[in-house]
């Protein structure tokens with residue numbers, strides 16, 4: 001499973017279409033509870049064995 005806990009990033013690489021500055025309507029940062037809920041859901045549903053956590057900087 002790859003978990004992107006936020007798409008807000010201040011690095012702003014020129015090639016990146018993923019990042020948001022934080023003011024856009026689709027900018028998001030998950031809470032700790034949302035992160036745990038998502039991991040639990042994927043574990044229960046898909047039996048995930050690996051977790052890669054990615055996010056902005």
Ligand code: SF4
Pocket residue numbers: 009010011012013016017018019055056057
């Ligand atoms: S999310 Fe990663 S690739 Fe995109 S601007 Fe931030 S550091 Fe660069």
